[in-house]
Amino acid sequence: MFTETEISKHKRWTENVMRIFFLVMTSLMILPLLLIIGYLIYKALPVLSLEFLFTNPKDNMRAGGLWAPFLGTIYLVVVSLLVSAPIGVFAAVYLNEYARESWFTRITNLAVVNLAGVPSIVHALFGVGAFVLFAGLGESILAASLTLAIMTLPVIIASTTEALKAVPMSFREACWNLGATRWQTIRRIVIPNSISGILTGVILQVSRAAGETAPIMFTGAVFYKAIAEGDLLAYNITEQCMALSLHLFTISTQVPDVTEGIPYGTAVVLVGSVLLVNATSIVLRVYLRTRKKW
Amino acid sequence: MNSNNQNGSQNSAVIEVTDLKVRYGDKSALNGVSFDVYQNEILGIIGPVQSGKTTLLKVINRTLEFTPNTTVEGSVKLNGEDISTISDVYGLRRRIGMVQPLPVGLPLSIYDNVAFAPRTAGIRSKSELDEIVERCLQQAALWEEVKDRLKALGTKLSGGQQQRLTIARALSHQPDILCLDEFSIAVDPVTTMRIEEVLKTLRTKMTILLVTNLVQQAKRLANRTAFFLNGDLIEIDTTDVIFSENPSEQATYDYVNGAFG
Numbered sequence: 001m002f003t004e005t006e007i008s009k010h011k012r013w014t015e016n017v018m019r020i021f022f023l024v025m026t027s028l029m030i031l032p033l034l035l036i037i038g039y040l041i042y043k044a045l046p047v048l049s050l051e052f053l054f055t056n057p058k059d060n061m062r063a064g065g066l067w068a069p070f071l072g073t074i075y076l077v078v079v080s081l082l083v084s085a086p087i088g089v090f091a092a093v094y095l096n097e098y099a100r101e102s103w104f105t106r107i108t109n110l111a112v113v114n115l116a117g118v119p120s121i122v123h124a125l126f127g128v129g130a131f132v133l134f135a136g137l138g139e140s141i142l143a144a145s146l147t148l149a150i151m152t153l154p155v156i157i158a159s160t161t162e163a164l165k166a167v168p169m170s171f172r173e174a175c176w177n178l179g180a181t182r183w184q185t186i187r188r189i190v191i192p193n194s195i196s197g198i199l200t201g202v203i204l205q206v207s208r209a210a211g212e213t214a215p216i217m218f219t220g221a222v223f224y225k226a227i228a229e230g231d232l233l234a235y236n237i238t239e240q241c242m243a244l245s246l247h248l249f250t251i252s253t254q255v256p257d258v259t260e261g262i263p264y265g266t267a268v269v270l271v272g273s274v275l276l277v278n279a280t281s282i283v284l285r286v287y288l289r290t291r292k293k294w
Numbered sequence: 295m296n297s298n299n300q301n302g303s304q305n306s307a308v309i310e311v312t313d314l315k316v317r318y319g320d321k322s323a324l325n326g327v328s329f330d331v332y333q334n335e336i337l338g339i340i341g342p343v344q345s346g347k348t349t350l351l352k353v354i355n356r357t358l359e360f361t362p363n364t365t366v367e368g369s370v371k372l373n374g375e376d377i378s379t380i381s382d383v384y385g386l387r388r389r390i391g392m393v394q395p396l397p398v399g400l401p402l403s404i405y406d407n408v409a410f411a412p413r414t415a416g417i418r419s420k421s422e423l424d425e426i427v428e429r430c431l432q433q434a435a436l437w438e439e440v441k442d443r444l445k446a447l448g449t450k451l452s453g454g455q456q457q458r459l460t461i462a463r464a465l466s467h468q469p470d471i472l473c474l475d476e477f478s479i480a481v482d483p484v485t486t487m488r489i490e491e492v493l494k495t496l497r498t499k500m501t502i503l504l505v506t507n508l509v510q511q512a513k514r515l516a517n518r519t520a521f522f523l524n525g526d527l528i529e530i531d532t533t534d535v536i537f538s539e540n541p542s543e544q545a546t547y548d549y550v551n552g553a554f555g
Binding site (some may be wrong): 100101170171173174175176177178179180181184188189192193 | 360363394396410463464467
């Protein structure tokens with residue numbers, strides 16, 4: 001006959017208390033996020049519509065929609081990732097698969113880690129000096145995108161390195177034993193089995209590039225610029241553009257008497273697009289994980 | 295140390311190792327070993343951990359070059375040619391089949407696992423690849439179990455099947471020499487015996503270096519046996535002598551009879 005001892009009673013009690021403690025902590029983490037999103041949507045409801053997304057701001061930003069800043073943000077993010085994703089991924093492949101331990105790789109790795117922690121305003125100043133002035137790009141989408149690329153590059157290198165390290169060393173050794181070159185090993189085994197991690201790391205940088213204000217405000221984003229509504233090619237990358245993050249900042253702090261719903265609507269569009277992109281990366285990850293091969 | 299013996303002296307040396315020294319940084323892994331491996335023999339290599347057995351295999355197929363901070367002195371000749379002077383290192387590796395201690399099914403189909411090396415060597419013809427895959431899986435005693443699911447993932451096979459897949463893969467580039475590094479460490483006894491049967495038939499076609507943690511396995515299979523200890527080759531002789539009551543070194547007798555290791 002099994003009888004419950006004092007010790008086992010105590011254990012059961014502790015087990016329950018700890019479980020509830022961790023549950024409360026998790027809720028505390030989720031709650032603010034839900035409150036923020038809920039509050040934003042509630043406040044933005046009066047202005048939210050498709051028209052809001054596809055018309056330019058009007059009357060000195062006091063009315064109208066988000067078309068110019070919305071398209072500007074897309075331009076900035078796409079161009080910056082076109083630059084930083086290939087460089088970052090290939091650099092990580094070099095550092096992880098080819099480079100031998102040396103002072104060069106050690107300094108590079110140290111630089112990557114430290115660059116990832118540099119505040120974005122510092123990247124902005126570098127962007128002004130290097131791209132706007134020195135390279136002569138002027139304040140333009142190109143200069144702003146390159147600044148964003150510099151900012152996202154170290155994180156892409158770091159996340160790609162993690163993904164590559166997740167492929168067991170024994171796979172590489174098996175390939176080398178079979179007379180495969182490093183490149184054949186990378187192409188046939190390493191990349192196909194780390195691509196989901198690599199893509200996730202890159203996609204997560206979309207939200208970072210979209211959300212930052214500091215790196216773009218001196219390098220290419222402007223207070224106001226009207227463009228052709230509904231035309232996806234309305235911007236020229238050698239010219240300036242509006243951007244959602246800067247737009248939100250200006251209409252919240254610089255422009256008096258803005259219709260109350262507009263800043264909230266802008267925030268909803270910004271947060272919504274970021275969440276949408278992140279959701280894509282989650283779906284992609286789940287899909288690729290079902291094809292995991294070991 | 296006695297490398298002259300009745301059995302081997304009739305054969306020609308396929309591998310000649312002369313005063314081989316290997317260091318990882320400051321730590322010595324092999325302190326100057328010399329021996330020959332003869333055509334179509336199974337050379338058993340026994341010894342406790344850290345005795346330099348795996349390092350020796352990595353020197354022979356030059357995959358030690360992937361480990362940073364290693365220095366290699368002395369020479370290893372393959373069919374009379376110093377391997378350090380061979381420029382086509384990938385070709386060299388394909389002349390040597392290598393089986394690692396833990397089974398490594400590459401994350402590819404069974405078919406692609408075996409076709410990997412031929413493909414990297416440039417063979418594209420489907421019929422030629424089909425023929426290689428079937429021959430190697432048969433040689434490794436795996437064909438009957440997988441012939442209906444060659445498209446299935448090699449990594450989803452059982453451990454014992456994966457180890458035979460590894461052997462099939464090692465045979466796929468038609469090596470002259472097959473090196474096995476403690477292949478039975480993660481394999482059940484039944485599979486171990488099956489693979490041992492496979493090795494007995496392969497002996498007629500190639501030279502086999504059998505590094506083993508099981509002393510009795512060397513006794514069952516090897517023509518000659520080499521005993522390594524802490525980076526030194528203590529003794530190499532016919533298996534009968536190594537396992538007799540009076541090998542030339544006391545350490546050999548002690549290890550073989552389970553006094554340490």
